[in-house]
Structures are given as structure tokens and as C-alpha cells.
Amino acid sequence: MKLFVATCGVAVCAAAASTLRGVTTEEHKPFYHMEGSSRRNPICYETTYIDGNYESQGFVIGACDSKYSDDLGHETVEVCDGHSEVNIKDCTTQVIDIVVYKLGRDSDGVEDPHKPFYHLESALENVCYETTYIDAHYEENGFVIGACDESYDSVLAKDDEEVCDGHSEINEKNCPTSMIEIEVIKLGKATDDVEDPPHSPQYHLVAEMEAVCYETNYTDAHYEENGFVLGVCDESFNTIISKDTETICNGHSEENIRYCPDDTVNITIYKFGKATDDVEDPPHSPQYHLVAEME
Numbered sequence: 001m002k003l004f005v006a007t008c009g010v011a012v013c014a015a016a017a018s019t020l021r022g023v024t025t026e027e028h029k030p031f032y033h034m035e036g037s038s039r040r041n042p043i044c045y046e047t048t049y050i051d052g053n054y055e056s057q058g059f060v061i062g063a064c065d066s067k068y069s070d071d072l073g074h075e076t077v078e079v080c081d082g083h084s085e086v087n088i089k090d091c092t093t094q095v096i097d098i099v100v101y102k103l104g105r106d107s108d109g110v111e112d113p114h115k116p117f118y119h120l121e122s123a124l125e126n127v128c129y130e131t132t133y134i135d136a137h138y139e140e141n142g143f144v145i146g147a148c149d150e151s152y153d154s155v156l157a158k159d160d161e162e163v164c165d166g167h168s169e170i171n172e173k174n175c176p177t178s179m180i181e182i183e184v185i186k187l188g189k190a191t192d193d194v195e196d197p198p199h200s201p202q203y204h205l206v207a208e209m210e211a212v213c214y215e216t217n218y219t220d221a222h223y224e225e226n227g228f229v230l231g232v233c234d235e236s237f238n239t240i241i242s243k244d245t246e247t248i249c250n251g252h253s254e255e256n257i258r259y260c261p262d263d264t265v266n267i268t269i270y271k272f273g274k275a276t277d278d279v280e281d282p283p284h285s286p287q288y289h290l291v292a293e294m295e
């Protein structure tokens with residue numbers, strides 16, 4: 001996914017890129033930022049540009065927190081002013097250059113750098129639990145030393161629990177030591193390399209019986225008949241379940257590709273589900289959806 005920062009002309013953007021991030025530009029425009037959800041590689045994006053699409057993706061006013069002190073680079077992007085979700089070819093206002101800064105956290109900002117991690121994988125749920133706490137009871141339940149595998153790259157929940165130190169199986173009333181607070185992180189797997197073009201209009205379909213939503217940037221009369229409408233899936237559908245690529249007859253998806261009167265195209269359809277309230281998935285580009293009520 002491409003992100004964007006400061007509204008400006010080419011020359012101004014070049015000058016702005018050389019200045020310190022987080023400082024008001026010479027045009028005195030406020031900064032907006034969005035934090036990514038990766039626990040392993042915490043990052044923050046910063047820009048002086050904002051519109052409804054950026055707000056829907058999670059950008060809020062203010063510069064990135066000072067803990068993001070590692071400059072990972074910046075990118076200059078062309079967007080349709082006021083409508084960044086629109087392809088620049090279809091822009092009805094003006095096309096402008098904006099700059100986006102990508103900031104990371106250095107090692108000094110990592111919490112508990114010397115405590116080893118322990119983890120437990122749940123094959124049935126396809127999730128992994130991670131914590132810095134361990135005792136015999138946790139080991140009996142399957143926790144082993146080491147962090148969760150890198151494939152578990154999406155934070156689903158963070159829970160703070162009180163346990164009896166060294167005896168987590170014992171009730172607080174009968175604890176022979178002291179009660180301590182531990183954090184358990186629940187990690188899931190997101191779809192790899194989800195990098196939709198940020199300007200493609202999207203369509204979506206909600207399958208209410210499955211409590212899922214399908215999202216794609218393709219539409220035709222057949223898709224509309226099936227219920228796909230303009231817009232992205234509701235933000236409550238915050239977990240990517242799958243990403244499928246299909247070959248269809250362009251403009252006539254109901255036709256067999258063998259008898260396609262035009263050319264065939266490959267389209268991508270995302271299937272979104274609902275996770276816990278604490279889900280912090282990265283924002284995705286605007287999409288269209290279809291509700292499969294029969295399913």
C-alpha cells in the first residue's frame with residue numbers, strides 16, 4: 001500500500017523532503033499521521049495532506065510520536081487533490097504531488113529488550129500467543145521459548161492478565177508468592193503482500209450469512225446484479241481471510257472465458273471477516289463489495 005504526505009508542487013516537495021519531518025512546512029500546514037499495526041516492525045506514516053479517503057484509512061491530525069525517531073525514507077506521489085481514491089486519469093479537480101514520510105522506532109524504544117519471549121501456537125485457530133512470562137504451568141500448556149514465527153504478522157489482541165508469580169495455576173487468594181501483571185499478545189496471519197493500488201475505485205459485497213465481505217476493484221453489470229456496490233467493505237470487517245485471483249471475461253464476467261467476445265482479465269477479490277475489537281490492521285485501499293445473501 002502506498003501512503004502519501006505534503007501537498008505541494010514538484011519543487012516544493014523536493015525542498016520539503018530535505019527538511020526535518022514533524023516540523024510544520026514553510027506553508028504552515030499541519031501534519032497528519034497513521035501508525036501501522038505490525039508489532040515486529042512498528043512504523044508511522046506522516047504527511048501534510050488529508051482528505052476523506054486518508055481519514056478513512058486512519059490518518060489523524062498531528063505528527064508521529066517522538067518514539068518514531070528512525071527515518072526510513074520518504075516518497076513523492078501524485079494524487080487527485082481532495083479525492084485521493086480517484087485515479088489521476090479521472091481526476092476532476094487537479095493532480096498534485098505529495099510527500100509521505102515513513103518512520104520507525106530504534107532499538108532503544110523496544111520494551112523489555114532483555115526478556116525472552118515464549119509462545120504457543122494454536123493450529124485449530126491458526127493463531128499464536130506470545131508473552132515474556134513463563135512457569136511450569138505455562139510449559140504444561142505448550143508454551144516454549146522463542147517468539148512466534150514471522151508468518152504471524154498481524155496483532156489480533158493484547159490482553160493484560162494477573163497471575164500468581166511462578167504458579168499461574170493458583171487462584172489469587174491462595175497465591176504463596178505475589179500477584180503480577182503479564183501481557184499476552186494474540187497474533188494471526190495476514191495476507192502476504194497486500195499492496196492494492198491506492199487510487200483504484202473499489203466495490204464490495206456483504207455475505208450476511210457468513211459474516212464476511214468481498215472486495216474488488218472490478219465491476220460490470222453481472223457483478224452489480226449479484227449485489228456488488230461502490231465502496232469499500234465496512235471497517236468492522238477488519239481481518240483479511242483470503243486473497244483470490246480470478247480470470248474473467250472483461251465486461252462480461254458471466255461468460256465462459258472460452259467464449260469471451262472481448263479480452264480476459266485477472267482480478268483480485270479479498271475476503272474480509274470480523275476479528276476482536278482490538279484489531280489494528282493496516283488500512284486498505286478503497287474497494288467495492290457484493291453481499292451474497294444466498295450464501
